[in-house]
Amino acid sequence: MSNSCKKSYITTPIYYVNDVPHIGHAYTTIIADTLAIYSRMVGYDTFFLTGTDEHGQKIEQAAKQRGKTPQEYADEISSKFKQLWDYFDISYDKFIRTTDEEHKKGVQVAFEKMLQNGDIYKGTYKGNYCISCETFFTDTQIVDGGFCPDCGKETSIVEEESYFFKLSKYQERLLAWYKENEKCIIPKTRRNEVIRFVEAGLEDLSITRTSFDWGVKLPKSVNDPKHVIYVWLDALMNYLTALGYGTGEEKMDYWPAKVHLIGKDILRFHAIFWPAFLMSLELPLPDHIAAHGWWTRNGEKMSKSKGNVINPKEVADAYGLENFRYFMLREVPFGGDGDFSQKALIDRINSDLGNDLGNLLNRLIGMSSKYSEGKVSSQNVTKYFKEELEEIQRSFEKLEPLLFDMQLHRYLEELWRPLGIANKAIDKYQPWKLMKEGKEEEALALNGLIANILAKVAIMLHPVMPKTTNKIAKALQFTIGVESYKSFVKENSLLDDFTITKIPPLFPRIEEQLLKEPEAPKKESKEKKEQSAGVITIDQFFQTELKIGTIIEAKEVQKSKKLLKLKVDLGEEQPRQIIAGIKEWYKPEDLVGTQACVVANLKPAKIMGMLSEGMLLAAKDENGLSLLRPETPKVAGTKVS
């Protein structure tokens, strides 16, 4: 963290309102929340922003499909995101919506400023457009001649008048920024990826659309009402408009952002377009753009059609919100993809949280109640456990830089080291033995050591598990906040003497999966499968009435090369008239008196104005056509089965 700035502005992406919140959204938000809580705890003036991205063709279409106006639809889904974050106690300071008036105004002000700075010009755009990603792709980028390289959906060729942003002008300045700021894009591999992309050359960016309406209009001064601003320019600007850019600037002193937290799929927009827009607006660039990986479920990509999308609320309700937070941050190295399985979640809860942390507190409660009526003192800790204290201190020193480097899993791993030291110390010194041997002072000092370790760990774990750690702090009679962080973590002070408060176990053991696994995609019923493979039942076969007919008359149809008009006796009162396309292979006179197999229950149809009341069965190959006939004469009207 650069100390030059005591402000800390943390953002999540603003979520599209074309889908309800899922685990991927929760992951981004939970990481950002963790950083925000940490940031406040270490004394930074913090502003944490989240919100929803509501414009664009994708939203317009989604609304239409549901028979709603885009605004109605956006209101509905946006509130689902807000409700979930409130339910999750996410500590955001502002929830922005791109349909907010101030935001729209701010976007227009930015457009004007870029125009004044000579960075916007008018032209024509023709390209492969993916509506789903709201992005144009070049011919070399699209896959299999027309599919989006990002989401795989079909792109369409769009040609329209457009305003362009001179992205190419910023290529060198962008490269300089990446190279001079090692941590501007985290992880490093992503930074290298972006550098390679930019080095390959940047084209100017189309930043307006005329093909739909649902977006921010160009500023009045431009006087070009058919254009709306490209959703990504509109969306990225939320990071500034939330601070009052263009409408009062009341919070602009939070700029530049400490970190824009994003998923890897939206890196290009944040790492290339966004800094270029900021350069054009003559504003400083963010400290970090941090891109996390994707979550899969049991090894598979999540999708609505597979029915395996994880509802974060369900998981939090079943396993505990803070356990879920811990799991997400601990399980996957930041930047890598992670797999969600209930088994992995249960293992983390039972092992890391239950065994290592929860049991340690229980043991302390048990031992201090037994040996000292719950009294815990730090008095002789340094005397007996100097080495352990120093080791712990070294561990805590390593922790600090890890969070804003987004090494969240390593942060938690490192934080578990002191717990390991405490648990080991109990096994090594065996306080019950010390008590028996009359070494009470040492045994109580050991309790003091454990209490201090738990207190320090609780403080540093607080950003990940705020309520749980407050419970630990309550048991140990202190409060987590800026003060305790400073004194116990920064200055290595020890707890004042206190009497422990008994609390129920924090992490009851979980023995079995608490959520039903998604059913495997429904197998087609056997019948359905057979049907689609062209198999029919006997009943279905007998729906076709086949009969032997005797041809009693055959005539050519005038002006037709193919048709013959036949009278066929099916043993009914009247012979049927059948128009058959067999003229190329049969002479009328050769047919009379012969028999053929007839489909007798076909709906009569008119062929060249003549009624046809059945169909003759025939087989045709390269040698010609043959009517299907009985081997020996049959009574007219005999059923074929």
Ligand code: MSP
């Ligand atoms: N609206 C844009 C962001 C504009 S920011 C100026 C957007 N929205 S989104 O709703 O599609 O995605 C928001 C975030 O959710 C992204 O960071 C994305 O990476 C993340 N995730 C969506 N699905 C995900 C997983 N399955 N796993 C992890 N995160 C993923 O993009």
